[in-house]
Amino acid sequence: MTLLSISNLNVSITQPDGSVAHILHDVSVGVDRGEVLGIVGESGSGKTMLLRSLMKILPPRAVATMDALTFDDRDALATFERERLPLSMVFQDPLTSFNPLRKIGGHLTEVVKRFQAVSGGAARVRAAAALDQVGIPHPKRVLGQYPHELSGGMRQRVMIAMALLSEPEVLVADEPTTALDATIQAQILSLLSSLRESRGLTIIVVTHDLGVVAALCDRVVVMKDGRVVETGPVEQVFADPQNAYTKSLLASIPHVDGLETELSAGSDAFSAGSDEFSAGSDEEVRDV
Ligand SMILES: Nc1ncnc2c1ncn2[C@@H]1O[C@H](COP(=O)(O)OP(=O)(O)OP(=O)(O)O)[C@@H](O)[C@H]1O
Numbered sequence: 001m002t003l004l005s006i007s008n009l010n011v012s013i014t015q016p017d018g019s020v021a022h023i024l025h026d027v028s029v030g031v032d033r034g035e036v037l038g039i040v041g042e043s044g045s046g047k048t049m050l051l052r053s054l055m056k057i058l059p060p061r062a063v064a065t066m067d068a069l070t071f072d073d074r075d076a077l078a079t080f081e082r083e084r085l086p087l088s089m090v091f092q093d094p095l096t097s098f099n100p101l102r103k104i105g106g107h108l109t110e111v112v113k114r115f116q117a118v119s120g121g122a123a124r125v126r127a128a129a130a131l132d133q134v135g136i137p138h139p140k141r142v143l144g145q146y147p148h149e150l151s152g153g154m155r156q157r158v159m160i161a162m163a164l165l166s167e168p169e170v171l172v173a174d175e176p177t178t179a180l181d182a183t184i185q186a187q188i189l190s191l192l193s194s195l196r197e198s199r200g201l202t203i204i205v206v207t208h209d210l211g212v213v214a215a216l217c218d219r220v221v222v223m224k225d226g227r228v229v230e231t232g233p234v235e236q237v238f239a240d241p242q243n244a245y246t247k248s249l250l251a252s253i254p255h256v257d258g259l260e261t262e263l264s265a266g267s268d269a270f271s272a273g274s275d276e277f278s279a280g281s282d283e284e285v286r287d288v
């Protein structure tokens with residue numbers, strides 16, 4: 001069942017010189033409830049703009065139009081002007097998304113208080129529980145730390161915890177693992193996958209890594225020059241890409257002779273990552 005769908009999204013931005021840049025052209029995407037949708041495409045193809053359109057955080061002077069927007073089988077277009085969709089976003093580099101002078105506890109309790117009328121103490125309990133849910137050991141201690149005191153993987157977990165505190169129906173993640181090294185990447189992917197299982201969370205993830213798509217996603221959207229050039233179930237698109245650009249993307253993966261090699265390599269790496277999950281987080285605690 002389609003949870004969120006957007007039809008013929010067009011985004012243009014008026015440049016300082018008055019000219020208009022067309023960023024997205026008739027982009028249509030849909031995601032089913034509980035599904036992980038991957039968005040891939042070269043740099044500048046409009047992946048982030050698509051997410052920012054859904055989140056209503058487009059840059060100034062950007063104008064978005066669409067033919068239809070539905071959420072949970074209801075028309076959401078009429079209300080989209082004044083109401084956000086129940087989406088939360090995780091960014092590539094959590095360090096720049098945090099106020100460096102504010103402790104983790106301050107960031108998290110602010111979100112809690114935005115959604116619930118609770119005391120400071122209750123908000124901290126809720127914040128610690130959220131950190132625990134994303135696999136952060138010693139959550140109370142972490143609440144008292146500053147963003148720069150945490151490792152990159154831990155910061156990304158905090159970012160995910162923060163996103164989840166607003167109880168979104170869809171988690172939107174823009175290159176959530178790009179800034180992390182391979183082992184930590186696998187752990188964050190494993191976390192996203194387990195959140196999808198345990199909470200029935202729907203996830204839209206932007207990545208340039210086709211291994212991530214193979215390991216995590218059910219369906220994939222391929223973008224180029226602000227357009228969707230191909231979309232479909234991951235296995236189908238990987239096995240039988242229709243678009244020349246998709247074919248070239250898949251051909252650029254090293255050591256891949258065909259779909260089976262890629263998909264099994266992807267999932268093996270992925271489960272190895274999950275096995276190391278707890279060991280890895282212990283290790284990370286030592287360096288925070
Ligand atoms: N504030 C802005 N003003 C004008 N053009 C912009 C602005 N932000 C992005 N763009 C342009 O919009 C296009 C799409 O950018 P976007 O950031 O969505 O690409 P992307 O697919 O996310 O790329 P990357 O993989 O590098 O993150 C690019 O051509 C970019 O130059």
Ligand SMILES: [Mg+2]
Pocket residue numbers: 047048049174
């Ligand atoms: Mg981007």
